[in-house]
Amino acid sequence: MRRLFAVWHARNLEFLRDRGALLFTLILPLSIIVGMGFIFGGPPRPLFKVGVVGAPVNTLADPFLHERYTQFVPVENIVAGLKEVRRQRIDLLFAPGDPPRYWVNTDSPKGYVIEKLLLAADPQAHRLPVTGKAVRYIDWLFPGILAMNLMFSCLFGVGYVVLQYRQSGFLKRLHATPLTAFEFLTAQVFSRLSIIVFITVALYLGVGTLIGFHNSGNVALLLLLLVLGSLSMIALGLTIAARFTSQELVNGLLNLLTWPMMLLSGVWFSLAGSPRWVRWIADALPLTQLLHAARAVMLYGAGLQQIAPNLLYLAAVTLVFLAFGAWSFKWRI
Amino acid sequence: MSTPILEVRTLVKHYPGVTAVDGVSFAVPEGMCFGLLGPNGAGKTTTIEIMEGILPPTSGEVRYRGEPLNARFREEAGILFQATALQNFLTVHQSVAMFRGLYGRGLDVEEVLRLCSLEKLAHRDNRKLSGGQRQRLLLAVALVNDPAVLFLDEPTTGLDPQARRNFWELVRSIKAQGKTILLTTHYMEEAEMLCDEIAIMDRGRLIAQGPPERLLREHFAEVLLELPRAEFPESARQLPIEFIEASDRVEITTDDLDATLRTLIEAHVPLRNLRIRPANLEDLFLELTGRELRS
Numbered sequence: 001m002r003r004l005f006a007v008w009h010a011r012n013l014e015f016l017r018d019r020g021a022l023l024f025t026l027i028l029p030l031s032i033i034v035g036m037g038f039i040f041g042g043p044p045r046p047l048f049k050v051g052v053v054g055a056p057v058n059t060l061a062d063p064f065l066h067e068r069y070t071q072f073v074p075v076e077n078i079v080a081g082l083k084e085v086r087r088q089r090i091d092l093l094f095a096p097g098d099p100p101r102y103w104v105n106t107d108s109p110k111g112y113v114i115e116k117l118l119l120a121a122d123p124q125a126h127r128l129p130v131t132g133k134a135v136r137y138i139d140w141l142f143p144g145i146l147a148m149n150l151m152f153s154c155l156f157g158v159g160y161v162v163l164q165y166r167q168s169g170f171l172k173r174l175h176a177t178p179l180t181a182f183e184f185l186t187a188q189v190f191s192r193l194s195i196i197v198f199i200t201v202a203l204y205l206g207v208g209t210l211i212g213f214h215n216s217g218n219v220a221l222l223l224l225l226l227v228l229g230s231l232s233m234i235a236l237g238l239t240i241a242a243r244f245t246s247q248e249l250v251n252g253l254l255n256l257l258t259w260p261m262m263l264l265s266g267v268w269f270s271l272a273g274s275p276r277w278v279r280w281i282a283d284a285l286p287l288t289q290l291l292h293a294a295r296a297v298m299l300y301g302a303g304l305q306q307i308a309p310n311l312l313y314l315a316a317v318t319l320v321f322l323a324f325g326a327w328s329f330k331w332r333i
Numbered sequence: 334m335s336t337p338i339l340e341v342r343t344l345v346k347h348y349p350g351v352t353a354v355d356g357v358s359f360a361v362p363e364g365m366c367f368g369l370l371g372p373n374g375a376g377k378t379t380t381i382e383i384m385e386g387i388l389p390p391t392s393g394e395v396r397y398r399g400e401p402l403n404a405r406f407r408e409e410a411g412i413l414f415q416a417t418a419l420q421n422f423l424t425v426h427q428s429v430a431m432f433r434g435l436y437g438r439g440l441d442v443e444e445v446l447r448l449c450s451l452e453k454l455a456h457r458d459n460r461k462l463s464g465g466q467r468q469r470l471l472l473a474v475a476l477v478n479d480p481a482v483l484f485l486d487e488p489t490t491g492l493d494p495q496a497r498r499n500f501w502e503l504v505r506s507i508k509a510q511g512k513t514i515l516l517t518t519h520y521m522e523e524a525e526m527l528c529d530e531i532a533i534m535d536r537g538r539l540i541a542q543g544p545p546e547r548l549l550r551e552h553f554a555e556v557l558l559e560l561p562r563a564e565f566p567e568s569a570r571q572l573p574i575e576f577i578e579a580s581d582r583v584e585i586t587t588d589d590l591d592a593t594l595r596t597l598i599e600a601h602v603p604l605r606n607l608r609i610r611p612a613n614l615e616d617l618f619l620e621l622t623g624r625e626l627r628s
Contacts, residue, residue: 106589153459165418165420168418169414169416169417170417170418170419171415171419171576172387172410172414172417173417173418173419173474175387175436175479176385176386176387176407176410176414177432177435177436178407178408178435178436178437179435253478332387
């Protein structure tokens with residue numbers, strides 16, 4: 001029992017003195033709980049989403065617009081609204097007037113139900129049918145899973161390995177050779193980049209075929225996105241590993257990065273409708289940028305011009321973090 | 334006189350609360366095996382790591398071929414740290430080849446493996462080596478750039494006597510190629526066996542420097558008599574003999590063995606466990622500091 005206590009006590013001291021690790025053990029779950037509360041909390045979610053032409057929505061324009069459990073979102077014009085109806089991102093598009101007109105996707109089950117509610121509230125409404133398949137959840141999820149795998153592989157693969165090199169003294173040995181910090185870091189970047197590009201392409205081809213995924217966009221553009229996204233994550237991992245020597249601290253920092261990205265980047269669900277500040281944070285995360293662009297290309301066939309802002313953001317993140325990582329890099333413990 | 338290949342000038346290294354190296358200066362001529370000898374904590378490793386360019390000194394400087402440490406030094410230095418980790422999952426051959434890739438010039442990987450008797454282990458995972466084999470691999474890594482100067486920091490600590498002797502043989506063959514070697518050790522036998530010149534370090538300072546034989550000659554008369562401390566009576570302390578007390582023994586130095594023995598016999602000092610031997614570097618350290626090398 002005394003021996004057990006001695007080891008228990010020594011381990012507690014070790015942990016408590018590693019301030020960084022202690023901090024993250026507290027901060028991480030706290031931030032996850034608070035974050036989840038903001039995303040999922042609040043009043044019950046609406047059952048239907050209806051686009052209303054002409055912003056802002058004037059609820060007095062039609063009795064239908066008083067309907068409960070239905071979210072009415074303003075839509076700029078009919079063309080933009082129709083695109084959303086076709087993709088089943090909104091269940092119905094409504095244009096108040098005399099008579100009011102509405103567009104409903106005949107392929108959408110929710111469209112069928114909300115149409116009944118609309119006709120009960122306003123029998124005068126004039127029907128205009130639209131067709132178009134919804135994006136399957138699996139197709140929507142697929143780019144997210146690939147991106148998440150990429151994030152974990154890059155952050156932990158680089159961050160942990162460099163930390164382990166430093167802890168074991170291998171970095172110190174390399175420091176005694178003509179190798180420069182820049183060369184070492186560049187080699188790490190390209191090693192991880194080639195590994196993750198290979199793995200992602202293999203997963204894309206393998207799992208993509210299995211689930212019958214169809215890419216609507218340009219493959220070369222996707223590859224460019226893959227390279228830039230990986231680089232930004234590797235750079236982030238290197239920044240974390242550049243200086244620190246405590247495994248628990250690095251672990252905490254990596255978790256602090258990966259958890260928000262996993263939850264806020266829209267891997268699992270869309271963040272449309274969450275508070276504005278949550279979306280601001282989400283947009284700053286490189287995974288959000290990567291995923292947004294990847295979905296735009298894979299699901300909707302977006303071109304270079306449409307995802308250029310995302311690409312630029314990823315490139316900027318890469319440069320900033322690589323520069324910071326190289327500047328703060330430490331060879332020895 | 335030609336410029337020494339390595340020169341250390343008034344080196345000082347402070348750590349919070351401790352001065353590890355306290356104004357050390359020495360020069361190493363090309364082709365020499367120079368030994369830094371001292372107990373653990375004497376500042377040997379700090380000194381050698383500053384010389385290797387791994388640690389920045391608090392003050393003082395290190396010169397390689399008359400110039401401050403530069404890119405040329407990194408190309409021409411071979412280094413074996415006290416504890417070096419290599420990458421996991423790599424074989425002996427792959428580990429050496431990786432380091433070969435870091436240098437502009439050097440030896441063939443196969444040649445280095447042969448030099449360090451590692452040919453048969455070339456395809457073994459480097460984590461599955463014995464202590465002696467591992468140390469030979471680290472030496473191979475240090476030799477891969479065909480260095481002009483080789484740093485060996487306590488290269489045989491932790492090796493069994495046989496592996497240690499094998500390692501010494503290797504170092505001797507490297508020395509025979511005319512390479513300059515800088516060695517730290519706390520084994521006086523190792524220093525005597527390998528070094529042309531030694532510097533004895535204690536508490537961050539050099540307390541003696543020169544070829545081992547000369548130092549011994551300067552500090553010791555011909556022979557040394559050893560008696561168990563318990564058998565050295567209090568009364569014998571008044572005798573006209575020169576002695577030092579170690580933890581378990583008394584060491585008497587003399588240049589007239591007969592006279593000293595007569596004195597001891599007349600004083601009835603029991604001589605049953607008396608040992609007579611020539612002085613070694615360990616005795617020198619004891620003589621200089623009043624402490625034992627491995628205390």
